[in-house]
Amino acid sequence: MANNEEVKNGVIFPVGEKNEAFAQYFIGQSYLQSxxxxxDVNVGVANVTFEPACRNNWHIHHDGFQILLVTGGEGWYQEEGKQAQSLKAGDVIVTHDGVKHWHGAKQDSWFEHIAITxxxxxxxxxxxxDWYLQL
Incomplete structure (x- = not known):
């Protein structure tokens, strides 16, 4: 599997605990570290780590945005009506207010990003x- 040891061992930021609070919105296991x-800061900043093939549901951020700073592994990002984008460490994604999207790990890789939300x-x-496995 690609880039596993670096990501699952939390080289840059701690992996955190199993993401139980949002587990219902993910397929597979993710981890969350605030x-x-x-x-007094009205922006969430968290390290989100995805085991291979883990991804979150489609979702929308209302009255806000989301910035993803990819720090390890390989993953996917897709906005509704567009092709899925392959992601690797160093990639930056900006999701604007009201845009339906999802993100997560590739089938054979752990994936990690900082989410600024x-x-x-x-x-x-x-x-x-059925759709994800065709990527």
Missing amino acids: LVADK AGTPEWLEPVED
Whole structure:
């Protein structure tokens, strides 16, 4: 598998705990480590780690945005109506307010990104296996 040891061992930021709070919005296992816990800062910053083939559901950020800074492994990002984009360490994704999208690991790789998020998420349908396995 590609880039596994570096990502699952948390070389840059800690991997964190199993992402139980949002598990219902993911297919597969993810891990979450909050990096900024300041109630006066209205932006969430977290390290999100995905085991191989793990991905989140389609979702929308309302009254906000999401910036993904890819720090390890290989993954996918897709906005509704567009082709899925292959991601690797160093890639940056900006998702604007109201844009339906999903992101997650490739089938054979762990994947990790820093998520900088503002607004309220609306969680939608899962990214189905039949479609995902064709990527």
